[in-house]
Amino acid sequence: MHALALLAACVTVVGAIMVITRRVAVHAVLYLVVTLLALATVLVMLGASFAAMLEIIIYAGAIMVLFVFVIMMLNLGQPDSAREKEWLRPRAWLGPGVLATIVCAELLYCTSPLSGAAPVPAAITVHDVGADLFGRYVLVVELVSYLLLAGLVSAFYIGRNRAGGR
């Protein structure tokens, strides 16, 4: 189990690096999908299989497909790849590199005391998630639903047919 988790984590990290360094947009999106799938594997091993499945269905299966869809509509070509290459000069790596090093150092510092005996995670069932969502976090759920409704209404406003006059 431990080796599998490490493998999945490695795939996640390598995939994430590839997302940043790819010049063709569709390739980057595909590596992002691989990253999300590997992350879902890690979640399953942590006992959160429900969250993992939602990640696959919503992020990898729907949102990323929309990304590909938009990229297909934009019809990116050779000039875009060249511009992308321009943006990936060594100097651009400096700032994010420093920030990432700080986060990595913190992570290593935080995990080092735990390295002795890894706790066996308890499985989180769908019932637990549902009870928490509509019990403890019901206010947040309602607020998010308002946000989604606002998004829906504005999408309808932008997308409605204006041929008949305003």
Added chain:
Amino acid sequence: MTYPALSAIILTPLVILGLATVLTWVERRLLGVWQDRYGPNRVGPGGMFQAVADGTKILFKQDWIPPFADRGIFVAAPAIGMMTVLLAFAAIPLTMGTGIAGDMNVGLLFILGMMGLGVYAVVLAGWSSNSKYALLGGMRAAAQMISYEVFMGLSVLGVVMMAGSFNLRAIVAAQAGVWFIIPQCLGFGVFMLAGIAQTHRLPFDLPEGENELGAGFHTEYSGMKFGMFFIAEYAGIILVSSLVTTLYLGGWRGPFLPPAVWSALKTGGVVVFFILLRAGLPRPRYDQLMALGWKILLPLSLFNVMATGTILMLRAS
């Protein structure tokens, strides 16, 4: 890992691939019956070896990749399609005891997730071919399959509420009294339509509508890579049919015959119904397909969720 589990993991894809291959012949014969003609009847008894002949021919064809295509993704796309369909079968229980991961507590979500990932095969095939017709087919497929995924998920919610679980074995167990097709007839209808759209089968095969797009997303594919799309489509039909059987038709339940036979019989019945739809219905226009989804199926499936929830609440109190 135990020996039976290992053999199930090796056998399931082989059996599914074999069934999908045979299904190509079954479909052509049945279409022949319904359209008052013969269909393939020359190779072997009743034309039975037609699938073998087709397979052999397609294996020896030149495996051509267009020079203008994005090579890596072009090769990966059919493999993604095949893999997601075969992986989804892992969570389908044939009977109470058999099946690879039939007891997975999020089995239904796993299958929905794999079907969602299956969109990539079609979309990426369309994009990487770098040709107009393929691109149009891929874009149609993306919009169609994402939309119908929503209705599929919503229509299944009614079943999940009644069974109180995402576990497919628990869902079949909950159908001990009455099959879910009766209390969930609305959800069943939406699920069937979404299933056809999801496997992009006729009459909803707009991504490959040959009267306007050549062959749609797989216009540039030839040889076994085309064959993989083809077989994955038939495996997808078997997948949706076995899902319908499990969710709405009581799975392996039935009198006299052993459970596995009932599972196979019901799944086969749904597969034949799929083929009958192909023989009987004309293809709608693309905008009609999307309008049907968002204007009719979405409200219907939301109503189904609301009604099921209300009735369950009233019954509990």
